[in-house]
Amino acid sequence: MAGAWESQDRVNRLSTCALIEIVHFATGQHIMARQCLDKDIKIRPAEGRVHVLFDDAEIGSSLNALELDEPGAPLRIYLPRADVREDILERSETRTTCPYKGEAHYYTIRTLTADGPDQAWYYPDPCPLVEPIRDHLAFWGDKIEYRFSEV
16 A cells, blocks of 8 residues: 555645536536545555544454544544444445545444444545545544554
8 A cells, every 4th residue: 555655754635526516408407526626635544553442342443544634624534444343333324525525425333332323434436536545434423432553
């Protein structure tokens, strides 16, 4: 993965996406199209191993996590889907559109001790320059905790 990063500090400037509605002139048909907008978003590999805990139980652990730094938003850490326990994720109907990354799809986290509605999300078809977060999950909520360890 390191070869995909061009600069020495392995940070990329990214172009971002939004969905726009287009009305076909002749037919009046409404079409959703993706348009990428610019914003100074940086993605870099997280150092060491990243552990994600939900309600004090580890639900993910990865040496391949990515940090996404977007101005005006909290630092987000994305873990590859393969490094997250699938048995605790329940697909949600919730969708949101970020004007910089695309359409997010959500999961509810369910364990024996707690539920976290829509506290995990991913971008199944991210804008081209945020492509590194494809097949990665991010987490948010009062029961989410990140821990870091050296390799």
